[in-house]
Amino acid sequence: MSVAVGIDFQPISEVEDSLRTFGKRYTQKLYTTAELQGLSSDSHVAARDLATIFAAKEAMMKVLQPTDVVPGWLDIEVRRGLDSSASIALRGETAELALRQGITDVTVSLGVVRECATAIAVAQKSDRRSNSQ
Amino acid sequence: MTTLNESIRSVLKTQGRLAVDPETLADDDDLYRAGLSSHSSVNVMLSLENEFDIEFPDEMLSKATFRSISSVRAALESLGIHGTA
Numbered sequence: 001m002s003v004a005v006g007i008d009f010q011p012i013s014e015v016e017d018s019l020r021t022f023g024k025r026y027t028q029k030l031y032t033t034a035e036l037q038g039l040s041s042d043s044h045v046a047a048r049d050l051a052t053i054f055a056a057k058e059a060m061m062k063v064l065q066p067t068d069v070v071p072g073w074l075d076i077e078v079r080r081g082l083d084s085s086a087s088i089a090l091r092g093e094t095a096e097l098a099l100r101q102g103i104t105d106v107t108v109s110l111g112v113v114r115e116c117a118t119a120i121a122v123a124q125k126s127d128r129r130s131n132s133q
Numbered sequence: 134m135t136t137l138n139e140s141i142r143s144v145l146k147t148q149g150r151l152a153v154d155p156e157t158l159a160d161d162d163d164l165y166r167a168g169l170s171s172h173s174s175v176n177v178m179l180s181l182e183n184e185f186d187i188e189f190p191d192e193m194l195s196k197a198t199f200r201s202i203s204s205v206r207a208a209l210e211s212l213g214i215h216g217t218a
Contacts, residue, residue, distance in 0.1 A: 010172060014150070014172055015172075017176075018179075021176070021179075022179045026175070026176075029178075029179065030175060058172075070194065070195040072191050072194065073175075073194070
């Protein structure tokens with residue numbers, strides 16, 4: 001058993017700018033329907049939450065370190081818990097990539113430091129990896 | 134007349150949040166080394182979609198597509214957008 005770690009920081013102001021500039025086209029490219037549900041009507045709070053989700057997705061990308069496969073942003077779904085924890089659901093080729101890498105479990109910790117969302121993803125990797133290519 | 138590379142540099146200037154002025158970059162310089170983040174690359178993509186009235190297919194949303202001005206140009210050309218260098 002080994003461990004892979006990914007970390008990311010996402011300035012909230014950049015997400016606010018993206019929401020202002022591109023609106024729904026921005027959210028539809030990056031966030032699943034489930035991730036967008038229940039967002040605050042307060043634009044800053046919504047941007048903070050989206051920044052946190054994006055940081056978690058990017059942290060997961062760093063765990064996967066894809067080379068040939070291109071993980072889609074919508075194939076990495078962040079499911080936030082009631083506290084600062086979250087789980088990750090993978091779909092499509094991204095799920096297959098994780099399987100090939102022997103990733104069996106992913107834990108995500110989320111946070112906000114001043115105006116920056118942070119996420120750390122820790123994945124357990126089985127030494128017996130899938131042979132399917 | 135604005136060339137394709139000039140249009141890409143202009144979008145990088147407004148959306149790329151690079152650490153350097155895109156005008157100082159060579160066509161093959163690594164944009165990630167110049168400060169392009171994954172989040173900013175999405176904004177660059179959305180802005181290029183606006184500029185050229187196109188849509189990048191999901192399979193092109195890779196780091197490789199946005200690695201350099203040349204690679205962005207190649208992606209645009211594959212979508213039928215052509216221009217002089």
